[in-house]
Each structure stands twice: as structure tokens, then as C-alpha cells.
Amino acid sequence: MEYERKYAWSPLLRFYHWAFALSIVFLSVSGFFIHFPWSNTNLEGSQTYYMSEWRYIHFSAGFVFMCALVARIYLLIFGNKQEKLLDFIPVTPKNIVNFFKTIMYYGYIKDKTEHRTGHNTFAGLFYVVVFILAILQCLSGLFLLYPEGSLWTGIGYSIFSAQQDARHVHYLIMWGFFVFILSHIYIVIWNDIKEPEGLISSMFNGYKFFEKER
Numbered sequence: 001m002e003y004e005r006k007y008a009w010s011p012l013l014r015f016y017h018w019a020f021a022l023s024i025v026f027l028s029v030s031g032f033f034i035h036f037p038w039s040n041t042n043l044e045g046s047q048t049y050y051m052s053e054w055r056y057i058h059f060s061a062g063f064v065f066m067c068a069l070v071a072r073i074y075l076l077i078f079g080n081k082q083e084k085l086l087d088f089i090p091v092t093p094k095n096i097v098n099f100f101k102t103i104m105y106y107g108y109i110k111d112k113t114e115h116r117t118g119h120n121t122f123a124g125l126f127y128v129v130v131f132i133l134a135i136l137q138c139l140s141g142l143f144l145l146y147p148e149g150s151l152w153t154g155i156g157y158s159i160f161s162a163q164q165d166a167r168h169v170h171y172l173i174m175w176g177f178f179v180f181i182l183s184h185i186y187i188v189i190w191n192d193i194k195e196p197e198g199l200i201s202s203m204f205n206g207y208k209f210f211e212k213e214r
């Protein structure tokens with residue numbers, strides 16, 4: 001069988017993806033420490049500075065996360081065809097058909113699915129949910145970071161109400177990310193094994209492979 005290579009993902013998209021994925025690891029570990037410190041924090045500020053150090057890691061990774069998100073929002077509007085929002089959300093007739101075909105394929109009801117240079121629209125819907133959660137995570141994080149008299153204070157109060165509520169939402173969204181990440185990694189590996197399109201490597205080199213007749 002002969003295959004042809006199709007360019008799918010720009011360098012910026014790939015860079016954003018790995019910056020986003022890696023920063024979430026640092027944010028979650030440091031976030032767990034902030035939520036439930038496992039060191040003796042009575043010594044904080046005299047002999048140890050664990051909490052300050054973990055918070056520093058959290059905020060540094062937080063800014064990487066926010067930059068990655070801004071890059072993705074830019075690509076939703078100005079990216080290549082596959083990277084634009086309308087290409088991967090199930091709102092047009094073609095995309096709605098792809099949505100149901102993908103569900104049948106993932107559910108082992110159909111053996112074949114439609115191959116797309118970009119995301120299938122079932123995955124796309126979940127990516128949009130992730131973007132919305134990421135925006136809320138940034139807004140609640142900035143509200144917690146700048147609690148008084150900043151732009152984020154006003155926005156924070158109007159969306160989350162009290163600071164403690166923002167903190168609660170911030171914590172719960174982390175668990176939302178965990179659910180996404182587990183299913184995401186499972187599905188990309190499953191897809192990579194079933195179809196010879198080189199899905200995972202496309203997030204490194206930007207290319208996918210398709211049978212030539214198609």
C-alpha cells in the first residue's frame with residue numbers, strides 16, 4: 001500500500017500542545033501541594049520555604065500555560081485550515097456526519113471511519129470544552145493571584161463570586177483536566193495502533209499519512 005504525506009499541524013500548534021501538556025504536569029503537582037501541603041508548614045518562612053517555592057513553580061508554569069492558551073486562541077482564528085475552530089466543531093452538516101461516524105467507529109459499531117487531515121469532530125468537541133476550562137482556570141488563577149483592586153478582581157467576583165469559590169472551582173477544574181488527559185492519552189494510542197496515519201508522531205513532525213487512493 002502506498003501512502004501520501006499531508007501537512008496537518010504548524011510548528012506553533014505543536015509547540016503550544018507540548019507546552020500546554022507539560023505545564024499541566026507542573027501545575028497539578030504544585031497545585032496539590034498548595035491544596036494539601038505535605039511538609040511541615042509551621043516552619044515556613046523561618047527554616048524552610050516550601051510553600052513559597054511550590055507557589056513560585058505554580059505561577060511560573062501558570063504563565064507558560066497562559067501563553068500556550070493565547071497561542072491556541074490566535075490559531076483558532078489565524079491558523080491553517082485544520083487549526084481553525086470551524087474545521088473541528090460539529091456545527092456544519094459535513095462535520096455533524098463526521099461526529100456520528102466517529103462515535104460508531106469508537107463504539108466498535110463500524111470498522112471504518114472518515115480520515116481527516118485535522119481532528120475528527122468528536123475529539124474537537126472535547127478540545128473546545130478543554131479550551132473553555134483552560135480559560136476559566138486562568139481567570140480563577142489570576143483572581144487568586146491578584147485578589148485586590150486589579151482588573152482580575154472585578155472579573156473574578158462577577159464570574160466566581162467569593163475568592164474561596166474561585167479556589168474551589170480552580171481545584172475542581174484540575175480534576176476535569178485529569179479526566180480529559182486519561183481518556184485523551186488512551187484514545188490517541190488506540191487510534192495510533194488501529195490506523196496507520198501516524199497520529200501521535202503528527203504532534204511532533206506535523207504530518208499525517210493517508211492511503212494514496214483516497
Ligand code: HEM
Pocket residue numbers: 024027028030031032034035036055058059061062063065066137138140141142144145146167168170171173174177
Ligand atoms: C491546568 C492548570 C492549573 C491547575 C491544574 C491548577 C491547580 C491548582 C490547585 C489544585 C490549587 C490549589 C487550590 C486549593 O487550595 O484548593 C491552585 C492554586 C492556585 N493557582 Fe492554580 N492551577 C492551574 C493554573 C493556574 C494558573 C494559569 C494560574 C495563574 C497564574 C494559577 C494560579 C493559582 C493561584 C494564585 C493559586 C492560589 C495559591 C495560594 O493560595 O497560595 N493556577 N492551583
Ligand code: HEM
Pocket residue numbers: 017020021022024072083118119120123127130177180181184185188199200201202203
Ligand atoms: C503523552 C501524552 C500526549 C500525547 C501522545 C498527545 C497526543 C496528541 C495528539 C496526537 C493529538 C491530535 C489528535 C487529534 O487529531 O484529534 C492531540 C491533541 C490535543 N491534545 Fe494531546 N497528547 C498528550 C497529552 C496531552 C495533555 C496532557 C493535554 C492537556 C490537556 C493534551 C491536550 C490536547 C489538546 C487540547 C489537543 C487538541 C489540539 C488542538 O488544540 O488543536 N494532550 N494530542
